[in-house]
Amino acid sequence: MGSDLAALPRLQRDLTEPEPIPPAGIARACELMRSGRLFRYGEMGADQNDVALLEQEFAAFVGRRYCVAVNSGGAALCLALKVLDVQPGEPVLVNGFTLAPVPGAILHAGARPVLVEIGPDYVIDCEDLRAKTRASGARILLLSHMRGHIADMDAVTAACDELDLLLVEDCAHALCAAWGGRAIGTFGAAAAFSAQTYKHLNAGEGGFLVLDDDDRTARAILHSGSYMLHAQHRSAPPAEIITAWEELTPNFSMRMTALAAALLRPQLDDxxxxxxxxxxxxxxxxxxxxxxxxxxxxxxxxxxxxxxxxxxxxxxxxxxxxxxxxxxxxxxxxxxxxxxxxxxxxxxxxxxxxxxxxxxxxxxxxxxxxxxxxxxxxxxxxxxxxxxxxxxxxxxxxxxxxxxxxxxxxxxxxxxxx
CATH class of the missing domain: 3.90.1150.10 (Aspartate Aminotransferase, domain 1)
Incomplete structure (x- = not known):
């Protein structure tokens, strides 16, 4: 079977071909490369606000109070778990249809994945979620909106309320998606997005953590690697809250670079x-x-x-x-x-x-x-x-x-x- 294929039309497109970066992004990236100032923070008060502006714009786009830009979607997921106080070996629930960086992020945070069954439409089975929660004692659900397939969020949030679960949303494939008119990424305590090539936004690699809580955001900024330059964040809680966490929060060096942010900002508009x-x-x-x-x-x-x-x-x-x-x-x-x-x-x-x-x-x-x-x-x-x-x-x-x-x-x- 297959000898007859030569007579049939072939697809001539490269399905791995992304769109070009918008001219404004290329121009800003070139400007940054000529300056050499690719780090998101500037000690000398230089005009290095690309990441800070992007965080502000992304939070507004999604509909969350705060955004912390990091170097990958997986890093954003790990960071979400850390600011929810995940403990070593703690079980974290995750639906079985996802990609390897999602259980990887759970292990990166020191926890252990507990996989939940999916149904025929590729989304989480809420009855198995209940069973796995009770069997494992888990308190966090990392819900992967895998390939943009959105579970019944009314049923998911009802189950989380019933089981006292904290919800983290993996929105790597779900930017611009919604359930009942409410944006995906706004249902949980935190949500993570990706800017890896082939996602909705393309910086080659990059990620966003969005949340609403002041203390969790302060910790996320410090964990991401702000050193003591967190005043340069525009999407941030009051300075005194961040200062209170400074000496209690380790630096994980997960920052997004200015170059990635320069490529991303014009894409967000379009x-x-x-x-x-x-x-x-x-x-x-x-x-x-x-x-x-x-x-x-x-x-x-x-x-x-x-x-x-x-x-x-x-x-x-x-x-x-x-x-x-x-x-x-x-x-x-x-x-x-x-x-x-x-x-x-x-x-x-x-x-x-x-x-x-x-x-x-x-x-x-x-x-x-x-x-x-x-x-x-x-x-x-x-x-x-x-x-x-x-x-x-x-x-x-x-x-x-x-x-x-x-x-x-x-x-x-x-x-x-x-």
């Missing part, structure tokens, strides 16, 4: 337009993929306002070898697809069974059954409507071709044994 285009790409692709009887798309409740930079779907009615055949056929036409059911982790994609460092999590049978068929396609903004239609056509043709071949092979086998 984000609503880009998010709308990303969703248009997602919706056109999803509509096309739904034509295949072997593709299942997650149900999205009307209260969920997503902000998708990729599209996910499940291959149903196909075995592992069949799925591999589908992926190979798609790759043969220029369409790379990530698969969460692979036996070995590849690229950025891994699953709970690969995280042996996270300790024994039990079977997680439902989660692994769902991940076994879960596929993921990156959707750069360069995709045209014609590209979206071609991507959907490639997936549908591959699934139907493989499924037909399997059916024929099954009939042949039954006839031979009959």
């Amino acid at each position: 984000l609503p337009r880009r998010a709308a285009r990303w969703n248009a790409i997602h919706d056109r692709l999803s509509h096309g993929l739904a034509r295949s009887q072997h593709v299942r798309l997650p149900m999205r409740p009307t209260r969920q306002q997503y902000s998708a930079t990729s599209v996910q779907f499940s291959l149903v009615g196909l075995g592992e070898l069949d799925i591999l055949a589908v992926l190979d056929r798609c790759a043969g036409r220029g369409l790379p697809i990530k698969w969460f059911g692979a036996g070995r982790q590849q690229g950025f994609t891994s699953a709970p069974r690969n995280w042996r460092y996270a300790g024994d999590q039990g079977a997680l049978a439902r989660t692994h059954a769902i991940l076994a068929g879960l596929c993921d396609i990156r959707t750069p903004l360069s995709l045209t409507d014609e590209d979206c239609d071609l991507v959907a056509d490639i997936v549908c043709e591959a699934t139907e071709t493989v499924a037909c071949a399997c059916a024929v092979a099954g009939e042949t086998g039954r006839a031979a044994t009959g």
Whole structure:
């Protein structure tokens, strides 16, 4: 199977191609490089306020009181746990559909992950959340809005209230998303965002911690590595609160650089337009993929306002070898697809069974059954409507071709044994 692919159209787009940095960001970055002043703090009163301005702007954009900019989304998650007083070995709950930096951040903070099952629409199972909370004694839920799939936040917050859980939101893929009109990133005690390439904002690497509490923010600023230059923060609690924590809070050196902030500030202004285009790409692709009887798309409740930079779907009615055949056929036409059911982790994609460092999590049978068929396609903004239609056509043709071949092979086998 595959010798016939040469006659079929190929996808000519590079799905790893990000948009260029806006000219204003490039100009400011060049200005900073000519000055050599790339550190976010200036001892001599120099005009080094790029990060401070970005923090102020990002907090306002999300709708939180404070923002602390750091060097990665994973660092922001770790920092969130530290300011919530996570203790060594303490259990922290996290949904099973996420990426390795999330359990990694829990371990970085000195805690241990306790993975919670997901449901067929890729979001956390609140009944298993209740069971795992009671079994583990956990007091923190790190909820990963993985790939922008938003759980029923009414049900999640009700469960957190019932179980007395502190909520931390991993919003790496959920900037501009909302539930019932309320911005994702504003439901928990803290939330973390990412500026790694392929996210909504691109600095190559970078992260944001957003919160509302004065003392936690003061500690986050000091933990991030402000030395005694925290007066240069614009998104910050009163100076006396930070001063009270100065000698009690270790420096973890997690700062964002001025260069990263210079690249990011112009992107923030343009984000609503880009998010709308990303969703248009997602919706056109999803509509096309739904034509295949072997593709299942997650149900999205009307209260969920997503902000998708990729599209996910499940291959149903196909075995592992069949799925591999589908992926190979798609790759043969220029369409790379990530698969969460692979036996070995590849690229950025891994699953709970690969995280042996996270300790024994039990079977997680439902989660692994769902991940076994879960596929993921990156959707750069360069995709045209014609590209979206071609991507959907490639997936549908591959699934139907493989499924037909399997059916024929099954009939042949039954006839031979009959």
